[in-house]
Amino acid sequence: MEAWIIAIFFIGYFCITTEHQIRVDKTISALAMAVICWTILKVFNIDVMEVVNGVLVPANSSDNSTAIDLALQHHLAETAEILFFLIGAMTIVEVIDMHRGFEIIKRVIRTQSKVKLLWIIGVIAFFLSAIIDNLTTTIILITILRKLIPDQKERIWYASMIVIAANAGGAWSPIGDVTTTMLWVKNKVSAAKLVEYVLIPAIVCLAVPLFIASFLPVFKGNLATSDNNESVTYKSSMPVLIVGFIAIIFVPIFKSLTHLPPYMGMLFALATMWFLSEKMKPISELSEKEEDKFGIHRALSRIEFSSILFFLGILLAVASLQTIGTLFNFAQTLNQTIPSENVVVLLLGFASAVIDNVPLVAASMGMFQEGLDSGIWHFIAYSAGTGGSLLIIGSAAGVVAMGMEKISFFWYAKNILWMALLGFVLGYLTLVTFEALHVFG
Numbered sequence: 001m002e003a004w005i006i007a008i009f010f011i012g013y014f015c016i017t018t019e020h021q022i023r024v025d026k027t028i029s030a031l032a033m034a035v036i037c038w039t040i041l042k043v044f045n046i047d048v049m050e051v052v053n054g055v056l057v058p059a060n061s062s063d064n065s066t067a068i069d070l071a072l073q074h075h076l077a078e079t080a081e082i083l084f085f086l087i088g089a090m091t092i093v094e095v096i097d098m099h100r101g102f103e104i105i106k107r108v109i110r111t112q113s114k115v116k117l118l119w120i121i122g123v124i125a126f127f128l129s130a131i132i133d134n135l136t137t138t139i140i141l142i143t144i145l146r147k148l149i150p151d152q153k154e155r156i157w158y159a160s161m162i163v164i165a166a167n168a169g170g171a172w173s174p175i176g177d178v179t180t181t182m183l184w185v186k187n188k189v190s191a192a193k194l195v196e197y198v199l200i201p202a203i204v205c206l207a208v209p210l211f212i213a214s215f216l217p218v219f220k221g222n223l224a225t226s227d228n229n230e231s232v233t234y235k236s237s238m239p240v241l242i243v244g245f246i247a248i249i250f251v252p253i254f255k256s257l258t259h260l261p262p263y264m265g266m267l268f269a270l271a272t273m274w275f276l277s278e279k280m281k282p283i284s285e286l287s288e289k290e291e292d293k294f295g296i297h298r299a300l301s302r303i304e305f306s307s308i309l310f311f312l313g314i315l316l317a318v319a320s321l322q323t324i325g326t327l328f329n330f331a332q333t334l335n336q337t338i339p340s341e342n343v344v345v346l347l348l349g350f351a352s353a354v355i356d357n358v359p360l361v362a363a364s365m366g367m368f369q370e371g372l373d374s375g376i377w378h379f380i381a382y383s384a385g386t387g388g389s390l391l392i393i394g395s396a397a398g399v400v401a402m403g404m405e406k407i408s409f410f411w412y413a414k415n416i417l418w419m420a421l422l423g424f425v426l427g428y429l430t431l432v433t434f435e436a437l438h439v440f441g
Contacts, residue, residue, distance in 0.1 A: 001044040002324050005037045009317055012036075013354070016393065017409040026402075027306045030313025037320035042068050049325030056325045056332075068323075075319035081263045082178075082315065082396070083308055088266035089136040092244055092273050093143050094299035099277065100233050101241030106147045112222040115214050117148070121158060122165040122210050126203075129169035129397075130176040132248050133262075137166045138397040140248075142404050149223060152405065157218050159405045160416045161209065164389045164423065166397045168206040171385030172198040175252040178396075179361040179384045186365060188377040197378045197434055205386050205427030209419035236280040240273075247272050307403025314399065318355060327360060341368070341376055342432055349383030349424065353390035360384060375435040382431050389420045 012033025016026040040046070048059040048067040060067035096102060111117055121141060129137040141162050149155040170176030174184035174191045183189045213219055247269035254265030274296050281294060321327050330351070334344050345364070352360055361384050370376050388395030392402045392412035401407060 001040055001046055002326065005040050005046070005320055005324060006326060008033060008036050008040070009321060012317060013393075020408055020410075025306070027310040027313065030310045030317065032313075034313040034316035034320070037317050038072060041320055041323065046324055048323055049328070051328055056328050071319075071323045075316060075323070079312060079315040079319070081261050083312060085263040085266045086135065086308060086311065086396075086400070087303065088263065088270040089139055089248065090303045091270055091296075091299055092248060092266075093136075093139050094302050095273050095277050095296065096241055096244040097143055098294065098299050099236045099240040099280070099282070101237045101244065102144050102147050103233050104237055104241055105144055109144075109148065114219045114221055114223060117223065118158065118161060118213060118219050119210060121145070122161055122206060125162045125165035126169035126206055129166040130173035132251065133175065134166035134170035134177055134395070134397045135400060136248055137169070138162055138400050139404070141166075142401060151224070154218065156405050156407050156411070157213075157216075157415075159401045159407065160392070160412060161213060163392070163395065163398045163401050164209050164416070164420050165206050167386050167389045167395050168202045168423075168427075170397075171205075171382050172202045175255075177385045179357050180381050182361055182365075183377055183381055187372055188365065188374075189381060190373055193373040194378065194381060197375075197431065198382050201382055201427040201431035201434070202386065203427075204430050205382075205389075205423040208423035208426050209416075212419050212422070234282040234285050236282050239280060240276060243276055244273055304403050307400060310403060311396070311399055314393070321355070327355065342379060345376065345379040345383050346428055348380065349387030349428070350390065352384050352387040353394035357384040357388055357395070378431060378435065379428075382428065386424050386427065390417055390424060392416075 012029050015022060015024060015029035015033075019026045019029065042065075045064055045068070047061070047064055048071050049056050050059045051057075058064070058067075059071070109117065109120060111120065125137050125141055128140070142159050145155050145158050145162075149158065167177070171180060172195055174180050174189070174194055180189075180194065184191060184194070248266075251262055251265035251269055254260070254268060255262050258264070277296055277299075318327075334347055338344050338347070348360055348364060361380060364380050364384075368374075368376050368380075388398060392398045392407055392409055398412075402409075402412075
């Protein structure tokens with residue numbers, strides 16, 4: 001029955017990618033796919049597998065039904081951590097937007113040139129994602145883009161480049177992506193060596209698509225912007241913007257100090273922003289109609305909860321494949337078929353464009369037994385982090401952008417894939433060269 005779970009998974013993904021053709025919202029497909037996969041697993045009592053010393057073994061052969069329940073609870077808990085983190089980040093962004101904090105950034109980005117804006121947004125996304133994370137960076141910058149570019153058809157090009165930039169930026173930082181954090185926490189890489197070896201390949205991964213995009217017709221000319229009342233700011237705009245960014249940046253610091261999961265830090269940041277928003281409500285600057293709509297509940301109502309549910313379905317569906325050992329077997333098959341570890345990790349990067357990179361990295365940590373800062377871990381950090389940019393559904397940043405801007409899977413595959421692929425491969429070759437020549441010693 002494992003084959004049925006795999007089949008349902010691919011059917012679900014097909015429905016997601018063809019949502020506009022079949023006229024079924026991708027969230028419906030994702031949730032149905034997850035429920036059906038776990039239902040098959042439970043009803044037919046399929047063995048729950050786990051990796052022990054690099055070997056796949058049954059988790060609890062004496063009571064597999066209980067093992068399935070525990071596995072579902074475990075994956076739901078991990079997924080919930082990501083979702084609460086996402087809800088917190090999206091709400092903070094909406095609070096900042098409600099106080100018109102992003103209008104200040106809009107004024108700072110004075111350029112009307114589409115190409116200059118492309119590079120400015122790309123560079124900001126690259127370095128900001130290394131400080132906070134690629135998911136939150138994508139949410140923030142797409143929100144800013146909505147202030148700068150009113151045309152959605154034009155904006156999705158910039159949003160897609162933000163996904164590439166945010167994923168590349170997260171790959172060289174131990175706190176920039178879930179996978180690099182996993183490798184860092186599990187003592188596979190040190191922060192210093194990760195930055196030394198992966199930073200320049202990540203820059204190549206971003207610079208190549210940005211350079212190519214600079215010559216595309218859509219980025220020629222100037223922006224068609226118009227001045228309207230939304231350019232007005234409140235007295236609270238600057239304080240809320242500053243505290244909002246500090247609160248988000250504080251999340252990884254909170255994790256380091258308390259050793260609690262990141263979502264706890266994000267919820268604390270949300271509580272701080274909620275308190276500040278209530279105390280700095282610009283009552284005297286609001287009309288009677290605006291005052292009724294101004295509040296944290298208004299910000300919560302503007303969150304894309306359909307995107308959050310879509311994310312829930314995707315992660316739980318992938319978790320079902322991890323539970324029955326499919327992902328680990330896939331990685332092992334690659335390792336046995338292809339003698340070169342570099343090529344195996346490159347293929348894992350391609351796989352991360354379709355399958356969530358978290359279980360792929362988890363499987364790779366069971367496959368390879370190399371020590372701290374071995375080259376293989378740098379390859380994995382780069383491939384898993386940036387490979388997700390190849391498809392819009394390949395990363396958390398991509399999924400969020402897809403939900404916020406309604407980016408079509410096939411549109412992204414047709415217009416962005418080839419640029420992302422060229423940057424990914426050239427960046428990987430740069431990393432291979434660095435490791436082979438021991439550039440940094």
